[in-house]
Amino acid sequence: MQECCDTIQERGKVMKFAHFFDEGELSEIDEDELRVLVDQCDFIRRKQLSEVVCKDDFKSVICVCDDKGSICGFASVVVEYGYLQLNALFVSDEARGRGYGKALIKEVKAFASHMGLDMVQLIALEDSKSALSLYEKTGFVYLSKHSYFTSDMRMYVKDLPYLVGGMLNAIARCYGRQNLSEGLLSCKQSGDLSVFDNAFKMRVKSEVVQNVLNGKFIGVCARALDKLGGSKSGEETVKRLMFKTLEGNYKKEYVDKFLPGVSREVAHDFSLCLDAYYSFEKQDRLEMIDANKDKIIVRG
Numbered sequence: 001m002q003e004c005c006d007t008i009q010e011r012g013k014v015m016k017f018a019h020f021f022d023e024g025e026l027s028e029i030d031e032d033e034l035r036v037l038v039d040q041c042d043f044i045r046r047k048q049l050s051e052v053v054c055k056d057d058f059k060s061v062i063c064v065c066d067d068k069g070s071i072c073g074f075a076s077v078v079v080e081y082g083y084l085q086l087n088a089l090f091v092s093d094e095a096r097g098r099g100y101g102k103a104l105i106k107e108v109k110a111f112a113s114h115m116g117l118d119m120v121q122l123i124a125l126e127d128s129k130s131a132l133s134l135y136e137k138t139g140f141v142y143l144s145k146h147s148y149f150t151s152d153m154r155m156y157v158k159d160l161p162y163l164v165g166g167m168l169n170a171i172a173r174c175y176g177r178q179n180l181s182e183g184l185l186s187c188k189q190s191g192d193l194s195v196f197d198n199a200f201k202m203r204v205k206s207e208v209v210q211n212v213l214n215g216k217f218i219g220v221c222a223r224a225l226d227k228l229g230g231s232k233s234g235e236e237t238v239k240r241l242m243f244k245t246l247e248g249n250y251k252k253e254y255v256d257k258f259l260p261g262v263s264r265e266v267a268h269d270f271s272l273c274l275d276a277y278y279s280f281e282k283q284d285r286l287e288m289i290d291a292n293k294d295k296i297i298v299r300g
Contacts, residue, residue, distance in 0.1 A: 015064055015065070015099075015100065015103045016064070016065045016069070017062055017063065017064050017065070017103075017104075017107050018030070018062075018063050018065070018071075019060060019061070019062050019063075019107075019111065020053050020060060020061050020063065021053065021055055021060045022053065022054075022055040023049055023050065023053050023054070025053075026049075026053075030063070030071065031049065033070055033071040034049065034052075034061070034063065034071055034074060035049065037071065037072075037073070037074055037090055037092060038051070038052060038074075038090075040090065040092070041088055041090040042125070043087065043088040043090070043125070044076070044087075044088055051076070052074065052076040052087070052088065053076075057078070058078055058079045058080075059076065059077070059078050059087075060076075060077055060078075060079075061074050061075065061076050061077070062074060062075045062077065062104060062107050062108060062111065064091075064100050064103060064104055064107070066095055066100075072091060072092045072094070072095035072100060073089075073090060073091035073092060073095060073100045073101065073104055074088075074089075074090055074104070075088070075089050075104045075105070075107070075108050076088040076089075077108060077111065079115060079117070081246075081248075082117060082118055082119070082242075082243070082246055083112075083117055083118060083119040083120065083121050084108065084111070084112040084115065084117050084119070084120045084121070085120075085121055085122070086108055086120050086121065086122040087122075089101060089104060089105070089108075089122075089131070091104070096130075101131075101134050102134065102137075102138060105134070105135075105138045105155075106138075108120055109155065109157055112157045113157050113158075116247070117157060118156065118157055118158070118242075118268075118272055119154050119155065119156055119157060120140075120154070120155045120157065121152065121153070121154050121155075122135070122140070122152075122153050123150050123151070123152055123153075124150065124151045124152075124153050125149065125150060126145075126149050126150060126151055127149065132151075135153055135155075136201035136202065137201060137202045137203075138155065138202060139155045139156070139162055139200075139201075139202050140153040140154060140155045141153065141154055141155070141162075141165075141276070141279045141280060141283050142282065142283040142286050142287075143279060143282055143283075144282065144286070145286060151286075154279060156272060156276055158269070158272065160212075160217070160269060160272075160273060161269070161272040161273045161275065161276035162200075162276055163204065163208065163209070163212045164212060164217065164218050164221055164273040164276060164277070165273055165274075165275070165276025165277040165278075165279060165280045166196075166199040166200045166204075166276070166280050167196055167199055167209065167212060167213065167218060168180055168184075168218065168221060168222060168225065168277045168280075169199065169277055169280035169281055169284065170195050170196050170198070170199035171183040171184055171187055171195060171222075172281070173284070174187075174195050175187070179226055180222040180223075180225050180226055181219070181222045181223050181226050183222075184218065184219060184222045187213065188213060188214075193206055193209055193210065193213075196209050199280075217269075217270075217273070218273075220270065221270065221273045221274055221277065224258075224270070224274060225274060225277060228274070234278075235278045238271055238274040238275050238278065239275065240254075241254075241255065241258060241267070241270075241271040241274075242268070242271035242272060242275055245264055245267045245268035245271055246268070247264070250264050252264075255267045
């Protein structure tokens with residue numbers, strides 16, 4: 001294997017990674033080991049290395065090595081405009097349950113951050129409960145379901161959108177969605193953090209929640225959502241704001257309508273937090289639909 005691009009401390013041991021951007025970068029041993037895993041991965045249909053690593057298509061593959069230095073798992077990613085698409089995440093049967101999947105997601109997130117991207121998105125198989133649990137515990141939020149078999153999920157590269165979005169959604173559940181500002185104020189005055197007990201699927205420390213609650217940013221987001229409302233038009237407005245604040249597509253005159261005098265970077269973080277709120281809201285609706293499925297009685 002070529003020199004590893006990074007290491008991560010996970011479960012008391014150092015895990016080594018290599019990131020390949022072109023098939024020609026793979027040694028013969030790397031190629032053989034990766035082919036075995038690609039053949040086993042259900043998400044890759046054509047079973048060719050060009051499906052995971054192709055410079056012309058912006059496809060690259062992050063590989064993780066076991067204790068013997070052999071490739072035991074990989075993440076196939078594609079750089080898109082504003083986000084990173086995670087096409088496949090796979091760990092060999094022998095290496096599962098040892099933290100390699102979680103470590104790969106950390107490396108994917110680090111790569112997205114390095115590329116200046118805001119989100120990691122994926123399509124998950126609904127029948128893979130262990131994979132779904134892993135995605136939820138590492139910060140992915142459900143967006144939609146294509147069918148009973150697949151779901152769209154999203155992870156925010158920065159921590160702030162995930163924290164603000166999840167906390168505001170928890171406040172909305174407790175105090176109502178009509179006036180988030182009043183709910184936020186009540187939450188601050190009561191000092192009761194139990195409101196946020198089910199805000200996230202991943203573990204978030206109480207002191208982190210407290211810091212965000214005491215910060216000014218969550219209040220700005222709450223007031224903006226009160227103006228936008230929970231309608232589809234509000235969500236579309238946030239998507240446009242998010243797109244217009246991307247560095248390559250920055251439209252100051254458009255942004256100033258919503259946030260006059262605010263820098264592009266702050267405006268963009270703001271739009272991501274609002275987008276995260278709508279994502280958590282959609283996740284709640286999807287979970288409610290799932291919970292009600294068992295209550296439906298089909299009469300012949």
